[in-house]
Amino acid sequence: MKALRILIRSIRDSFKSVFRNFSLSMASIACTTVTLILVGIALFLSYNVREVTTNLEKELTIVVYLKKDTKEEEKVAIQNDLELMKSADHIVESYKLKTSEEWKAEMKKESDALESTLDYLETNPLLDSIIVKVTDVKELAPTAEKLRKYEYVSSASYGEGMIENILGIFDAISFGTVAIVVALVLVTAFLINNTIKLTIFARSEEIEIMRLVGASNTAIKLPFLFEGFILGVLGSILPIVISIYGYILLFDKSGGYVFTKIITLTKPFPFVLYVSGFLLVIGSLVGMVGSYRAVRKYLKI
Amino acid sequence: MKLIKVDHAYKVYKNGTTAIADLSVSIDKGEFVFVIGSTGCGKSTLIKMLYREEKPTKGDVIVGGINVAKLRNSKVYKLRRKLGVVFQDFKLLPKLNVYENVAFALESIGLPSDEIRPKVLKAIEAVGLKEKARNLPSELSGGEQQRVAIARAIVNDPKLLICDEPTGNLDHETSKEIMNILNDINKNLGTTIIMATHDKELVNRMKKRVLVIEQGVLASDNMKGSYKVHESLKNSN
Ligand SMILES: Nc1ncnc2c1ncn2[C@@H]1O[C@H](COP(=O)(O)OP(=O)(O)OP(=O)(O)O)[C@@H](O)[C@H]1O
Ligand SMILES: [Mg+2]
Numbered sequence: 001m002k003a004l005r006i007l008i009r010s011i012r013d014s015f016k017s018v019f020r021n022f023s024l025s026m027a028s029i030a031c032t033t034v035t036l037i038l039v040g041i042a043l044f045l046s047y048n049v050r051e052v053t054t055n056l057e058k059e060l061t062i063v064v065y066l067k068k069d070t071k072e073e074e075k076v077a078i079q080n081d082l083e084l085m086k087s088a089d090h091i092v093e094s095y096k097l098k099t100s101e102e103w104k105a106e107m108k109k110e111s112d113a114l115e116s117t118l119d120y121l122e123t124n125p126l127l128d129s130i131i132v133k134v135t136d137v138k139e140l141a142p143t144a145e146k147l148r149k150y151e152y153v154s155s156a157s158y159g160e161g162m163i164e165n166i167l168g169i170f171d172a173i174s175f176g177t178v179a180i181v182v183a184l185v186l187v188t189a190f191l192i193n194n195t196i197k198l199t200i201f202a203r204s205e206e207i208e209i210m211r212l213v214g215a216s217n218t219a220i221k222l223p224f225l226f227e228g229f230i231l232g233v234l235g236s237i238l239p240i241v242i243s244i245y246g247y248i249l250l251f252d253k254s255g256g257y258v259f260t261k262i263i264t265l266t267k268p269f270p271f272v273l274y275v276s277g278f279l280l281v282i283g284s285l286v287g288m289v290g291s292y293r294a295v296r297k298y299l300k301i
Numbered sequence: 302m303k304l305i306k307v308d309h310a311y312k313v314y315k316n317g318t319t320a321i322a323d324l325s326v327s328i329d330k331g332e333f334v335f336v337i338g339s340t341g342c343g344k345s346t347l348i349k350m351l352y353r354e355e356k357p358t359k360g361d362v363i364v365g366g367i368n369v370a371k372l373r374n375s376k377v378y379k380l381r382r383k384l385g386v387v388f389q390d391f392k393l394l395p396k397l398n399v400y401e402n403v404a405f406a407l408e409s410i411g412l413p414s415d416e417i418r419p420k421v422l423k424a425i426e427a428v429g430l431k432e433k434a435r436n437l438p439s440e441l442s443g444g445e446q447q448r449v450a451i452a453r454a455i456v457n458d459p460k461l462l463i464c465d466e467p468t469g470n471l472d473h474e475t476s477k478e479i480m481n482i483l484n485d486i487n488k489n490l491g492t493t494i495i496m497a498t499h500d501k502e503l504v505n506r507m508k509k510r511v512l513v514i515e516q517g518v519l520a521s522d523n524m525k526g527s528y529k530v531h532e533s534l535k536n537s538n
Binding site for chain 1 (some may be wrong): 352374375377378379380381382385386392394405406408409410411412413453457
């Protein structure tokens with residue numbers, strides 16, 4: 001009961017203090033807000049980029065075209081090698097022979113123009129091929145390189161460059177946002193630390209008297225820790241609202257896709273709720289760390 | 302039962318000043334004790350050790366069964382709840398009225414509000430400020446402000462009331478009033494009172510126990526003593 005009363009009193013005091021030093025509190029809240037908005041953006045980006053990456057990873061396919069005069073034994077030989085890469089080295093996820101006839105049938109289905117052209121030709125101009133799926137993006141280049149070494153392989157391609165470029169761009173974006181967010185979190189913690197420091201100085205008389213009349217150290221410190229917490233929570237309100245409504249809006253307006261079909265946005269629910277919770281936790285944590293440091297440093301009791 | 306037992310206590314400040322040297326004294330429950338001596342002799346230092354504002358460098362200071370020398374910082378509040386302190390500057394919170402200033406002490410230690418109200422009213426009445434309970438400190442005279450500080454010090458019924466020059470900022474008449482209030486508290490509530498002061502006349506009039514400190518050493522300890530004892534002691538030396 002006593003603990004509860006001290007708790008309630010601390011919370012009341014910290015709210016009073018937030019509004020008493022309103023301009024100072026606003027600076028901390030604003031900084032928290034900006035930081036958390038960026039954290040939100042970083043979260044959306046990195047999460048959706050991870051989605052992109054997994055989408056791309058579904059496309060870990062190398063198409064190996066075999067030369068026209070490839071013998072049957074050679075087709076068997078390359079497939080045996082692929083089997084080894086699959087079962088022994090775990091580089092290859094799967095592989096499948098796709099004959100020129102199969103290609104032809106597929107292309108004919110694609111369009112009427114192609115169908116008539118292919119029918120017009122007496123011989124099948126297409127090549128036999130093997131569709132190889134690797135287990136990891138990193139294996140694409142070395143595997144393709146290996147397959148090209150076969151004499152009877154005409155080409156082995158996987159849309160080189162494109163995937164790597166996309167991944168590289170997203171890596172850079174993620175890294176950049178993480179760096180900015182870390183810097184901003186530090187600035188925010190410092191600002192809150194400073195606000196609490198000034199509150200402590202402003203209330204030094206009160207602290208002295210509390211100490212004299214026998215308030216416990218916890219009872220003296222608690223209001224300041226709560227103040228940091230409250231600043232953090234107040235600072236996370238706007239970012240939460242923005243991320244919920246902003247993301248839902250973006251999702252609706254874009255139809256769930258950005259730029260190309262490979263970048264698919266995650267469905268808003270429950271994703272935005274996780275993000276909101278995360279922002280709240282980060283905000284209050286930064287607030288508490290900031291005030292804890294100030295209390296440790298400036299509240300000498 | 303001894304309420305206070307100072308046993309060969311020393312206080313050497315960080316800058317090397319020896320403020321108290323080998324001082325031993327015992328004080329019983331219910332006593333009224335003056336601590337006198339010239340400026341800088343160590344009165345405040347002795348008093349600060351009693352409420353653990355300073356720790357003795359050597360020796361023991363035991364107050365209400367708590368050994369101040371061994372009391373951890375986080376446990377100081379346990380000692381403080383057994384005593385009240387009053388200073389020359391009244392240390393009132395300017396934005397709180399009389400009632401709130403006194404109640405602040407009890408709120409700070411987490412008392413429920415239904416227990417706070419009767420205690421605060423009783424304390425304010427004991428110092429004769431019932432009519433001014435809603436006044437801010439700035440609306441009170443110096444003597445009245447000191448009475449608020451006394452009410453705050455006794456509101457939780459402490460066994461011990463420690464006063465460091467409580468009349469130092471007050472004129473003669475007002476000092477007398479304050480002394481009467483302290484005397485009443487000592488008589489009616491049985492509160493032990495220790496008071497450091499410079500006011501000769503006041504000490505002479507009260508005829509209480511007087512500890513004389515000279516350069517950190519207990520020079521004399523007289524029952525029903527007076528400042529004059531101190532002066533004659535000085536002359537005979
Ligand atoms: N925090 C401190 N650090 C260093 N020296 C101190 C400190 N406090 C007091 N002193 C020194 O210790 C000695 C005793 O000081 P103290 O305040 O106890 O004297 P006092 O008897 O209360 O004097 P006064 O009558 O002027 O209030 C003095 O020489 C003083 O300068
Ligand atoms: Mg003094």
